[in-house]
Amino acid sequence: MxxxxxxxxxxxxxxxxxxxxxxxxxxxxxAQAPPVVMGGADKRVTMIGADGVETFSFVAHEGAVHSILFSRDGRRIISAGADGVVKVWNVDDGSLEQAMDTQDGPVYALALRDDQTVLASGSSDGRIRLWSPNTGKLQKTINAHSRPIRALAWSPDGTLLASGADDRVIQVWRADGTQAASIVGHDEAITGLVWSSDGRSLISGAADGYVKLWSTGDFALASRYKASDKSLSAMVGTVDGHLLATAASDGRIRVYTVTGKGLSQVITRLLEREALCLAWSSDGKVLVSGGADRALRYWKGSDLSVIMKVSASEGSITAVAVDPR
Incomplete structure (x- = not known):
């Protein structure tokens, strides 16, 4: 030889x-990475398995996908986009089950009540629409804001719905559509809302870079934190309420511990490009981010070390959700 x-x-x-x-x-x-569904500027909904391999991908909307979530049992995916349509998809094969047309501009926010009987959508027209996700029937329309709605969140017991919008106002609604509170607490658009696991606090994030905690007894300001000198693009909390993650336009992802006294910062990671969306796994061990670099990143929740990176989109990733099962 x-x-x-x-x-x-x-x-x-x-x-x-x-x-x-x-x-x-x-x-x-x-093996630590959970199944994830994402939506992007390329109009597609894409399912990524725990091994980082694409399960299915299809054009879901006539425009960018702005919001996406799983049903609590993980059997359905719900997406909303620039076309003003909210759609319900079967997880097993990606087939369309329901299509709910708001008929009035892009839908930017979704929130599904824990009992899975009421789906809230927030639109560019400032209206909240309450739907039955099982039948696609419109149950109620709430004239909530004067500007586009960017964030929605149901309280843990499902009795209150919080909404935040470009008008800088946080509104809190009872399940029957009547107003429970109105909070003017930020100098810029509201970009994220999270309830504490016990329902005693409402946490807001905004384009002014602040994260604020409100006591739900009287919705008075309990504490505030300067999370970034730039706009906050996303904010999500773990199911157990112990961790809160934020993403800002400066490329930084921050994770905080949530206590009865407020927030304390755990760790920060800097990306070359802004993360536009965040989602926690159901056990709070994995944080998933997506953004302008067209990649999904899976982070270990305890220290933000990278578990996996998946280049999975032809455009910016604008919405992400983790399978709760």
């Missing part, structure tokens, strides 16, 4: 061995 041929064989063997070692090292990391 000639020396050049031997060297080529040795090089090939080493490369193959390196590949095996790389896959072996990545396998435990990938």
């Amino acid at each position: 000639t020396m050049p041929l031997l060297k080529r064989l040795q090089h090939a063997r080493n490369a193959a061995l390196a590949l095996v070692v790389t896959l072996a090292l990545c396998h435990p990391c990938r």
Whole structure:
């Protein structure tokens, strides 16, 4: 055997061995990654399995997908987009089950009540619409804001719905559509709303860079935090209410612990480009981000170390949700 041929064989063997070692090292990391669904500027809804491989992908809307979520049992995906339509999809095969047309501009926010009987959508016309996700029937329309709605959140017991909009106002609504509170507490548009797990606090994030906690007894300001010098683009809390994550236009993702006394910052990570959307796994161990770089990143919730990165979109990733099962 000639020396050049031997060297080529040795090089090939080493490369193959390196590949095996790389896959072996990545396998435990990938096992921690939950299934994820994302929506993007490319109009598509895409399901990514726990192994980081695409399960299905299809054009879902006539424009960007602005919001996406799973039903509580993980059997359905609900998406909303620039076309003003809210759609319900079957997780197993991606088939369309319901289509709810608001007939009046883009839908930017969705929130499904825990009992899965009422779906709230927030639109560019400032209206909240309450739907039956099972039948697609419109139950109620609320004239909520004077500007586009960017955030919606149901209280844990399902009795209150909070909404936030470009008009800088947080509104709180009872389940029957009557107003429970109105809060003017930010200098810029509201971009995120999260209830504490016990329902005693409402947390808001805004384009002014502040995160604020409101006591739900009288909706008075309990505490505030300067999360960023730039606009907050996303804010999500874990199911148990112990962790809160924010993303800002400066490219930073921050994770806070939530206590009875307020927030304390855990850790920060800087991305080259802004994260536009965030989602927690149901156990709070994994945070998933998507953004302008067209990649999903899976972060370990405790220290924001990277578990996995998936380049999975032809445009910016604008919405993401984690399978709750």
